[in-house]
Amino acid sequence: MGVTLADVAARARVSAATVSRVLSGNYPVAESTRSRVLRAVEELEYVVNGPASALAAASSDLIGILVNDIADPFFGVIAGAVQTELGGAAGPGGEKLAVVCSTGGSPERELTYLTLLQRQRAAAVVLTGSASEDAAHARALEAKLARLSGAGTRVVLCGRPAAGDPGPDAAAPFTTLAFDNRGGAEQLTAYLAGLGHVRIGCVAGPAGRTTTGERLAGHRAALAAHGIEDDPRRTVQGAYDRASGYDAAVELLRRDEALTAIVAANDTAALGVCAALRDRGLRIPQDVSVAGFDDLPFSMDAAPALTTVRLPLQEAGTRAGRLATGREEPPPGGLATLRAELLVRRSTAVPHA
Incomplete structure (x- = not known):
C-alpha cells in the first residue's frame, strides 16, 4: 500500500488539511510548518494523487534542465538547444519556462533538484551529461525518476546512459538520448x-x-x-x-x-x-x-x-526539447544512441623520430 496524505500528516504532526495546503501552495502556512511537511514528504517519498498530479504536470509551463556545470560549454550547448526548442513550441500548451539547475556533479544535489521539480509538478525534466556510477545513487535516481514519470512528468535523459531496465516487453518509462x-x-x-x-x-x-x-x-x-x-x-x-x-x-x-x-x-x-x-x-x-x-x-x-x-550536442539538445514537450515520438524502446564522429585536425601527426 502506498504512502497516504494521512501518513505525511502523522509524520509532520499536522492535520491532513495542512499537508494539502502546503502541497497546493494556495494558502498561507507558517514556514516552520511548511518545512516539517516538506521534510515528511521527502522522507516518506510521498507522491501526490496520480491522476490529479498527472493532470497538473500536463498543464504545467515548467520544464527543468539538470546540468553538471552550466559554465562548461558541453552543457551550455545542450541546455541552450533545449531552451530554444521550448521557446519555439507552438503546439499544445505553447511556450514553456526552462529552469536550468546546475548540480556541480553532486549526486545528492541532483536528487534534491528532482524532488523540488516534482513538488512544482514540472511538465518535463531533462537530465544531461554524465551520471554517477555509485550503485546506491543509481537506485535512488531510478526510483526518483519513476515517481516523476508516474506523476505525469516526461523524463528525458540526454547524453547519459539509460536508467533502469524495464524488460523486453515493458514500455520504457524514460526516453534516453545516449552518446557513443x-x-x-x-x-x-x-x-x-x-x-x-x-x-x-x-x-x-x-x-x-x-x-x-x-x-x-x-x-x-x-x-x-x-x-x-x-x-x-x-x-x-x-x-x-x-x-x-x-x-x-x-x-x-x-x-x-x-x-x-x-x-x-x-x-x-x-x-x-x-x-x-x-x-x-x-x-x-x-x-x-x-x-x-x-x-x-x-x-x-x-x-x-x-x-x-x-558529439552532436546541438542535435541532442533540440531532440530532448522536442521529446520534453511531446512534439517528437520516443525512439523504439525509449533509447537512441547518437553517433560520435572523429575529426582530424592539425594537433595530431605521425610520431617524431
Whole structure:
C-alpha cells in the first residue's frame, strides 16, 4: 500500500488539511510548518494523487534542465538547444519556462533538484551529461525518476546512459538520448595508433562518472586491438577543465618523458594539455600530438586546431526539447544512441623520430 496524505500528516504532526495546503501552495502556512511537511514528504517519498498530479504536470509551463556545470560549454550547448526548442513550441500548451539547475556533479544535489521539480509538478525534466556510477545513487535516481514519470512528468535523459531496465516487453518509462562515448574514444585512440603512436598518455575524466568510464573503456579497447600495453602510468584522472588538463599533462610527462601523444577527457582539458606542453618547450604536433573530445565551439580555433571527437550536442539538445514537450515520438524502446564522429585536425601527426 502506498504512502497516504494521512501518513505525511502523522509524520509532520499536522492535520491532513495542512499537508494539502502546503502541497497546493494556495494558502498561507507558517514556514516552520511548511518545512516539517516538506521534510515528511521527502522522507516518506510521498507522491501526490496520480491522476490529479498527472493532470497538473500536463498543464504545467515548467520544464527543468539538470546540468553538471552550466559554465562548461558541453552543457551550455545542450541546455541552450533545449531552451530554444521550448521557446519555439507552438503546439499544445505553447511556450514553456526552462529552469536550468546546475548540480556541480553532486549526486545528492541532483536528487534534491528532482524532488523540488516534482513538488512544482514540472511538465518535463531533462537530465544531461554524465551520471554517477555509485550503485546506491543509481537506485535512488531510478526510483526518483519513476515517481516523476508516474506523476505525469516526461523524463528525458540526454547524453547519459539509460536508467533502469524495464524488460523486453515493458514500455520504457524514460526516453534516453545516449552518446557513443566508448565508440568515439576507440576511434580516436585507434587513429593515433594507426599513425604509429605507441606511447600514448591519457588524461581521463573524474573517477566515478559514467562518461569517464565509457571513454576510458574505448581508449583501452583500441590499445588492446593494436597490441599496445595499457600501462597504468600513462593514465591520469581529473576534472573536465583546463587546469586539470594542465596538471595531468605535467604528471604524465613526469612519469614518461617519451610520450608522443596525449588524448584528453574533453576539449577543455586538451587546452590545458597544450599549455603544459608549450611551457616545457614542446611543439604540437611535431613533438607530441594532442587530441580532445566533444568538438566544443572553440576546438577548431585552438592553436593548432584540435583533433577531436564530435558529439552532436546541438542535435541532442533540440531532440530532448522536442521529446520534453511531446512534439517528437520516443525512439523504439525509449533509447537512441547518437553517433560520435572523429575529426582530424592539425594537433595530431605521425610520431617524431
